[in-house]
Amino acid sequence: MGAEREAEETVAERPGELRRGLALLVAGASFMEFLDGTVIAPAAPHIADDLGVPAVAVNVAITAYVLTLAVLIPISGWLADRFGTRRVFTAAIAGFTIASLGCAAATSLPLLVAARVVQGAAGAMMVPVGRLVVLRTTAKSDLVRAIAYLTWPALAAPVVAPALGGVLATYASWRWIFLVNLPLGVAALVLARRLVPDDRAAQPAGLDWRGFLLTAGGVAALVVGMEALGSARPDAAVVALGLGGGAVGLTAAVRHLRRARRPLLDLQALWIETFRVAALGGSGFRAVMTAVPFLLALFFQLGLGWTAARAGAVVIALFVGNVAVKPVTTRLMRWLGIRSVMLVAIAGSAVCLLAMVLLQASTPLPLLLGLLVASGVFRSIGLTAYNSTAFADVAPDRMSAANPLMSTLTELGAGLGVAVGALLVRLGGSVATGEGPDDAFRIAFVLLTVLLVLPLVEALLLSRTAGDAVTGHRPRAAGRRRLPAGTPSG
Structure with missing residues (x-):
């Protein structure tokens, strides 16, 4: 109790x-x-050799x-409201850490999978509850600054994971x-005990x-169906049951959530334009990225014959x-508005994807690196624009209801991104006319570009003034406004 009281007093004294x-x-x-969502993918052959299973089984x-x-x-939101954000967040960190040790000590594939399930359960509480605490304790005027800190993991981890795992x-x-x-x-x-309010x-x-x-049943079936569909040898029965069960389960879930007095996920937040x-x-854009x-x-x-390293x-x-542009992303949203920044990001990403179709083994390395940096x-x-927009118009007392819905959709978008990528490569291989394996990937890049149509349409329909309350953007006619001194860009 003494440590908790000290933490609460410290928070009150130095909130900024x-x-x-x-x-x-x-x-x-x-x-x-x-x-940890994707870091083991490049290490799958090594894990398979050590555990004595086929590499594809590690998936x-x-x-x-x-x-x-x-x-x-x-x-996650219900647990935080019932048991307290500090208790749930610290328990989740402890569970994630212990489960990581269990993964490292696994001597068989079933033990590794069991440890990964525990790790996933802890992660499901850790990040959404942590994000909820930040949103609850941050004023609207500082929301973009807080979101800037929360955005970089989603930018860095999927890119760092392949290199680190390999x-x-x-x-x-x-x-x-x-x-x-x-x-x-x-x-x-240790830090959570001091920094997280109860x-x-x-x-x-x-x-x-x-x-x-x-x-849960609908999401589980959807993920299983997508994974099965994108596998090297898809099982028709598993695909049909997964996708069909997911559609039925999620349809029933939506019907229930719309009618329930106190639903698990508050779908009314979807009536808020920015959310x-x-x-x-945002979930569609995140899946593609x-x-x-x-x-x-x-x-x-596989396509250009390079080594894994x-x-x-x-x-x-x-x-x-990702890092190079971070110092100016906040200023971009302030100067142009979130809607314009979204459109620029979607259009630029589409151009980069189409340019990847043209890559060859003979492409000069500086040109290739320049393309990837631009992407x-x-x-x-x-991603910064979408994250900054999400809670721009959500009232503080609705954060507990809106945050789990956003977290679920965000996690699904990121989690299904790899499954969608594998599926598009398989579809590309089935229609490719060339003999090289690179054709399947080139078609997949084109199909990824097509998937950006949904985010594009959503952004085009968005109000030009959306998110202005959190970015400080004003139309040119309304005059300019400087960022507060010391405001970090992000």
């Missing part, structure tokens, strides 16, 4: 400083969660993690992929069990683009 520290803490936790460890995340995120598996051991989480988890646990609802509502079961665009268009580094790493190896190193150029730039400003 600790809000920044809190945002960075949650960003670090998000980085661990995003990283179930990735699926189990993403599936658990997507299924359990909807109850290097650790090749030069050390695949078990180090999970062991690196231990010191990070311990440090986060916020909880005075009278928490009961859990909507029917909504949870319908939503809807960030939830639907998550698929890009995954496809590029495979394209360079070279492919992983070159893909880092995407991250360079990373558009990726960064697009």
